[in-house]
Amino acid sequence: MSLNMKTLTQALAKTAAVIEKKVQTTVQEVTGPKPLQDYELLDQIGSAGPGLAWRLYSARARDPSRQHQYPVVCVWVLDKRALSEARMRAGLTKAAEDSFLDLIRTDAGKLVRLRHPGVVHVVQGLDESKNAMAMVTEPLFASVANTLGNLDNVANVPKDLRGMEMGLLEVKHGLLQMAESLDFLHNQAHLIHRAISPENVFITMSGAWKLGGFGFAIPASQNAGELSNQQAFHYAEYDVEDSILPLQPSINYTAPEMVRSTASSAGCYSDIFSFGCLAYHLIARKPLFDCHNNVKMYMNTLTYLSSDAFSSIPSELVPDLQRMLSSNESYRPSAMDFTGK
Secondary structure: OOOOHHHHHHHHHHHHHHHHHHHHHHHHHHHOOHHHHHEEEEEEEEEEOHHHOEEEEEEEEOOHHHHHOOOOEEEEEEEHHHHHHHHHHOOOOHHHHHHHHHHHHHHHHHHHHOOOOOEOOEEEEEEEOOOEEEEEEOOEEEEHHHHOOOOOOOOOOOHHHOOOOOOHHHHHHHHHHHHHHHHHHHHOOOEEOOOOOHHHEEEEOOOOEEEOOOOOOEEOOOOHHHHHHOOOOOOEOOOOOOOOOOOOOOHHHOOHHHHOOOOOOOOHHHHHHHHHHHHHHHHHOOOOOOOOOEHHHHHHHHHOOOHHHHOOOOHHHHHHHHHHOOOOHHHOOOOHHHHOO
16 A cells, blocks of 8 residues: 555644644643733732723733833733632523623724724733633723722722822813714724723823723614614613623613613714713712612613702713713714814
């Protein structure tokens, strides 16, 4: 029997590729995702994303040649094992956990593709092993949720975050940057974010405010027929604790047309309502809605929103906030209205 050298060579090459992949997988399971191999974690600086599931760490590249752009970066780490254990304690399904991890993957994929000064810059894209997910971004100070005192998933609170309170000037400057980011998102990237909230807004080490959390984002150009194919969010009519694996945006920052609709009816104006909720929380230092994902409580708060709710807001800011928080989408301003363009 003659030996076909070409076939033999192909077979050996195929076997080598399979072995190499197996070795890479084994190494990854031992050492973790690639960002954890390439970067040395220094200190945890905060938490972010849906359910504040991401832990944010300051980190330094192990290879000095990587440090030319950012001497220090932010490494995002999601512990799949801890998430799974928390899910089981809460009595949630494995399907919910898988859906949540898909949401994280979607978010990370969109973040890599969006390039704008007002969007968090990704240095190294998402990688995952059996037990963890990780990615690398520009250096961050914290999420806005952390600066407002929500420090879930932060093991040791950094001293800069303890009892932190931002002044009105700093808040107004940050909100202006957010308006510019939303203007880019709506009018150039043609996306509706659908989840503007404190856990998806970030402050960098240089003090810039940037947008992240694109897991729920959809194209703004979809027509009504295509929008109806988008799964609507379903919020319960009673208190629900789903902060472990949130599969929809927090109702406390979601526009009423998205809460009460049986089909997805989000538009750019929906982001403006969410932006208004974020602005209110930052200026008043308390959330406008605190509804535990309860639709009835949300609708009651919205229906009986009186001028008293704005008593802690500086008078010159009240008219704009009231327009942003209008139940009627057509009354809300556009992001461009705030940027002076």
